[in-house]
Amino acid sequence: MAGTTRRRSLGRISGENAVIEVAWMYYHDGRNQQDIAEALGISRATVVNYLQEARETGLIRITLAAPAFTAHRLSLELCTKFGLAEAYVVPDDGLAPDPAFARVVRGAALWLPDLLAPGDRLGVAWGRTVYALAERVENRAIEDLTVLQLVGSMATPYGFTAEACSTRLAQRLGARCLNLHAPAVLSRAALAEELRAEPILRAQLQALQGVNKLLFSVGTVSENSHVVSSGLATPEELAAHVARGAAGVICGRFVDAMGRQMPGETEARMIGIDLPRLVGLEMGILVTPGLDKVTPSLAAIRGGYVTHLATSTRVAEALLAAA
Missing domain, CATH: 1.10.10.60 (Homeodomain-like)
Known part of the structure; x- marks a missing residue:
């Protein structure tokens, strides 16, 4: 009709x-x-x-095209100020910490596949930010991609163990995953040395030397730092490092305000990549979702670990003001 x-x-x-x-x-x-x-x-x-x-x-x-977040004023100012290749900045004005965190992580998850190429060997740190990002990356297979766990396992009360971060991300990207089959920290330095000498672990540690890109979020040195809750350091060890100038934590290791690895007794007991190997890589992708990570993020940038930064407008403004 x-x-x-x-x-x-x-x-x-x-x-x-x-x-x-x-x-x-x-x-x-x-x-x-x-x-x-x-x-x-x-x-x-x-x-x-x-x-x-x-x-x-x-x-x-x-999705929104990456240039919407990498070509505006704050992004360009971050690149100019810190010598970055690119900065991906999402708006977070008026948002509470948790929604702001989720927005930055989502933005980084959308951006990450565009930064990877066939044949890359992506080293992955651990923590809440990296795990949340891995959960939000859309399934997109990248040819001949290898994801590498950079620090050993730990008894964390959270879901974001090191192996969970690398495994989940590899699944999302259709990548080969190389995990470290050892604790992140041992009780004795001699035991750690013996374990590193084991053929299987020696081969796994050697494989880490081929990393060309890094994905990480730098940890804080506050009293509630994950290095304590995960057993990587005692509260006393954390306090001692802070007293000596610790500004952040990268792959379970303390760094000072210039991003230099800090010596300590714990170092000899750890299983994972040596931090100097992560300086000056082809790409270092830092995800900074909150204001609590401004100081450690500046340390990571100064230390030469970062070429690409994913963050929010408020954090970007704080980074620029603190530099």
Whole structure:
């Protein structure tokens, strides 16, 4: 009948096909949710649910082009001030710490695949930020990519162990994963030396020497630092390093305000890559999601670990003001 809107039902279309149908109409045809609901004979709530499922299962990708975040004023100022290749800065004005953290991590997760190339050997640190990023990276296989765990395992009360970070990221990127099958820190230096000499671990440590890109978030030296909760250092050891000028933690190792590795008894008991190997790499990708990491991030930048920075507007302004 003339003047009437043609309506069709999803009928036998169900499951993934129904989700694809709704997603196509919304994102490619530009139709609104109510129009789709009426056209397919379903409720608007069902349309919303299908669109959410399409995002969660990876059937669609919603992204903003990287230049939107790497070419504005703060990004360029960070690059000029600190000699960075690129800085990816997301807006966080008015956001509480947790939403701001999530936004920076999401931005870094969107950016990361564009920074990687076939044949790369990506060294991965550990911690809440890196693990959250690995969880949010969309599945995108990169040919001949290897992900390397840079510091040994630890008994952390959190879900973001070192091996969890590297394994999850490798899964997302279709990469080969090389984990360290040893604790991050041993009780005695002699025991650590013996373990490093074991053929399997010696080969794993040797493989770390081929790293050409680094993904990390520098740790703090506050009382609630993860180096204490994970058992890498006692509260007394943390206090002693702070008294001697510790400004941050990179791959479980303390660094001073200039990013130089600080000597200490713990060093001889650790299993992982030596920090000097991470200075001056082809690419060092630092993710700084909060104001609490301004001082340690400056140390990492000064130390030569960073070429690319993912952060927020407030943190970027704080970095520029503190430099």
